[in-house]
Amino acid sequence: MAIGRSFSIGPGAIIAAAARLVRRDSGLYLIIAAYTLAGLGFLHAVGADDRSAYSIYFEDWIKLNCLIFPIFVVIFDAILILHRFNSRRLLVVKTTFSNGRLAYFLSGLCLLVALMIFQGTFTSVKNVMPVWQGGFRFDVVQANIDSVLHFGVDPWRWLYAVAKVDWVRVAAEWNYNVLWFLLNFSALFFVATSPKVASIRTRYLVCFMAVWIIVGNVLAALFLSAGPAFYGLVTGDTARFGQQLAFLAKGLGAPNSAASYQNYLWSLNEAGRTGFATGISAFPSVHVGLVTLNALFLREYNRYLGALAFLYAAFVAASSVYLAWHYAIDGYVAALVTLLIYVAARKLIPADRRLPAPRTQPAARPETALATS
Numbered sequence: 001m002a003i004g005r006s007f008s009i010g011p012g013a014i015i016a017a018a019a020r021l022v023r024r025d026s027g028l029y030l031i032i033a034a035y036t037l038a039g040l041g042f043l044h045a046v047g048a049d050d051r052s053a054y055s056i057y058f059e060d061w062i063k064l065n066c067l068i069f070p071i072f073v074v075i076f077d078a079i080l081i082l083h084r085f086n087s088r089r090l091l092v093v094k095t096t097f098s099n100g101r102l103a104y105f106l107s108g109l110c111l112l113v114a115l116m117i118f119q120g121t122f123t124s125v126k127n128v129m130p131v132w133q134g135g136f137r138f139d140v141v142q143a144n145i146d147s148v149l150h151f152g153v154d155p156w157r158w159l160y161a162v163a164k165v166d167w168v169r170v171a172a173e174w175n176y177n178v179l180w181f182l183l184n185f186s187a188l189f190f191v192a193t194s195p196k197v198a199s200i201r202t203r204y205l206v207c208f209m210a211v212w213i214i215v216g217n218v219l220a221a222l223f224l225s226a227g228p229a230f231y232g233l234v235t236g237d238t239a240r241f242g243q244q245l246a247f248l249a250k251g252l253g254a255p256n257s258a259a260s261y262q263n264y265l266w267s268l269n270e271a272g273r274t275g276f277a278t279g280i281s282a283f284p285s286v287h288v289g290l291v292t293l294n295a296l297f298l299r300e301y302n303r304y305l306g307a308l309a310f311l312y313a314a315f316v317a318a319s320s321v322y323l324a325w326h327y328a329i330d331g332y333v334a335a336l337v338t339l340l341i342y343v344a345a346r347k348l349i350p351a352d353r354r355l356p357a358p359r360t361q362p363a364a365r366p367e368t369a370l371a372t373s
Contacts, residue, residue, distance in 0.1 A: 031206070032118045039124055176287070200297065221281075230266060285330040
């Protein structure tokens, strides 16, 4: 019988089941540990030990994953129980808070705490990539490739020809800074803590980390560019993206303003300081990589939802160009690399099995077991 089908709540059984899941996740913890050690070694090698970013994420990460998302899950489950079930509400409540569900939840929280360290490593490495490269060396060549691929025109000009209006800018900024974050990190929380998607847990988390490492650190460091927002600052050519930046500057000081955040990043880069989500690199785009990854996994569940998710990924890619964060090729390459990561993971990582329920726990009869477990 699958874990999550027993109804009685016993702290000992929950902790034991969670511990078994943590042991099964040992490979994921090993990846995080190896990445962290490699990141710390990289910082030390380039003489930038003071640029580590581990303490920056602690408060917000714990608040988000240990308070905000769990409260949202409880509220969602309560609404579901009240509106979809009648006489079987008690049964649904027992199943929702079964040993298996809580075991997955606790083991998922352990993973998310480890991923907080992972995110700290990512930001730390990203902050010192310009130190290692001696600056941003690839902006001109990447911008020129962009122009060649788009019929001799920088692609932001195509976008502004049809959408250079304030409400589009505001919507794109809100999506890029708020909705993208909520969608991608709530998906991470759901996969880490819910037995509903237990079969893809390891594969998804490996892919998630691979996108950050390969797209956001390795390729970014090898072909380091600052992006259109900083093109004039790193090349001296302020005219190429000048009109675009002048339009984006209309949002300075407004919530989610791309121009304000870009100014923040550049000021910390110039000062050699580390802050929340700091570090500048354009190629490839982690924003596009993560939404592409989620679209690929969502397509496994439902091809129509997957199609919508791919449309959203295209919108994020276009927004990244519209808001001067990225060259168009940053999104193209990120999507391609993410696809390769996903295909490799499907071939190399088998589906996870739910752990068997403890023998001492009474199991639900087949006719009463619910999918909500």
